[in-house]
Amino acid sequence: xxxxxxSPRYKVAKRGQDVALRCDPISGHVSLFWYQQxxxxxxxxxxxxxxxxxxxxxxxxxxxxxxxxPEGSVSTLKIQRTxxxxxxxxxxxxxxxxxxxxxxxxxxxxxxxSIL
Amino acid sequence: xxxxxxxxxxxxxxxxETVTLSCTYDTSESDYYLFWYKQPxxxxxxxxxxxxxxxxxxxxxxRFSVNFQKAAKSFSLKISDSQLGDAAxxxxxxxxxxxxxxxxxxxxxxxxxxxx
Numbered sequence: 001x002x003x004x005x006x007s008p009r010y011k012v013a014k015r016g017q018d019v020a021l022r023c024d025p026i027s028g029h030v031s032l033f034w035y036q037q038x039x040x041x042x043x044x045x046x047x048x049x050x051x052x053x054x055x056x057x058x059x060x061x062x063x064x065x066x067x068x069x070p071e072g073s074v075s076t077l078k079i080q081r082t083x084x085x086x087x088x089x090x091x092x093x094x095x096x097x098x099x100x101x102x103x104x105x106x107x108x109x110x111x112x113x114s115i116l
Numbered sequence: 117x118x119x120x121x122x123x124x125x126x127x128x129x130x131x132x133e134t135v136t137l138s139c140t141y142d143t144s145e146s147d148y149y150l151f152w153y154k155q156p157x158x159x160x161x162x163x164x165x166x167x168x169x170x171x172x173x174x175x176x177x178x179r180f181s182v183n184f185q186k187a188a189k190s191f192s193l194k195i196s197d198s199q200l201g202d203a204a205x206x207x208x209x210x211x212x213x214x215x216x217x218x219x220x221x222x223x224x225x226x227x228x229x230x231x232x
Contacts, residue, residue, distance in 0.1 A: 042222030044222070045220070101211050107160055
């Protein structure tokens with residue numbers, strides 16, 4: 001596709017439910033990132049994949065958060081037993097293979113998650 | 117913890133005038149990259165400009181330019197001939213982590229309003 005695609009755009013869930021957020025990166029982009037953006041704040045890093053390998057998950061706030069990218073393309077961020085503090089916009093970004101850390105990241109429109 | 121400070125929560129500029137958004141950061145590394153992203157209400161994070169820390173020359177991209185002061189760890193964004201479409205949240209995002217971990221560290225953002 002032309003850009004990073006995320007779905008759904010909006011998700012409302014009751015506290016305690018599980019949710020799954022999808023990210024379809026730009027074709028050919030081997031690096032994929034997930035960020036969490038709370039209201040009025042800048043995005044905060046959650047996790048990073050290079051192809052199917054999850055190389056950094058240091059930003060995941062708890063073991064209720066799980067991300068996967070089994071075939072090195074589409075990624076899913078899953079949140080189990082959601083809590084109100086999980087309400088945020090979840091942004092996905094992708095980039096070309098980044099050897100020196102200089103590749104710009106291309107972002108999707110995000111999924112706005114609201115936990116009632 | 118590495119920090120990024122954008123000291124201006126909100127700024128306004130008259131259409132066609134020039135505005136400068138400030139950003140300071142903290143890092144012990146010598147080679148890194150710095151990015152400015154723009155986020156309009158549609159939520160998609162859009163790359164505005166990129167600077168490589170080892171380059172002394174300040175980056176420019178059409179009406180956008182940076183003032184990079186490495187010793188002061190300062191990375192400000194100048195927007196010339198401001199246009200209504202420039203109204204958005206602007207985030208400074210250095211890539212501060214060590215080799216192999218390429219997440220962006222975002223500031224809290226500056227909301228820019230453009231007055232017709």
